[in-house]
Amino acid sequence: HDNESLVTLEDGLAKKSVYSSKGSGLRFGISAERVVDREVKALMLTDGVNGVQRFVERKSGTSFTSEYIVGPSLRDGKIKLPPQYFDRIIRILRECEGRGVYRIGHNKADFLITQGDEPAVIDFGNIIFRDDPLARIPLVLWLAKMYTRLRVYDLRRRYALRS
Secondary structure, X not given: OOOEEEEEEEOOEEEEEXXXXXXXXXXXXXXXXXXXXXXXXXXXXXXXXXXEOOEEEEEEOOEEXXXXXXXXXXXHOOOOEOHHHHHHHHHHHHHXXXXXXXXXXXXXXXXXXXXXXXXXXXXXXXXXXXXXXXXXXXXXXHHXXXXXXXXXXXXXXXXXXXX
């Protein structure tokens, strides 16, 4: 989504500051404040989903803190994981969708590997909500779900251990 942002570790929490925005959730030209509004809303709606970072507090109009989850991301190297890791990602994302939050950005850096090869999903900056005006267009949410499944399938194909 090409937002310019910086994530730093502050007092054991992840602080995300958005400096400029080109878009979020199929919306373009929205302010950095609106991007943060949307990500905070997503984290609040997904509160309690096991494997999703927990929202802590809004720091300013353009920054917030969330739980810092320890672990490398899929982007960090040639990691091979059990196939169940990817099944768990799908379960996490389905639970988010059940709460009205549909991810449309699936960067490898957004999928962490925590202790015991458990997945965690971070960065909810590029999402669409069930109550967004665009979600009223037929098939938009279905396409978001299908894109998610295809993206995770592709990650599984590239990073899963073969039996």
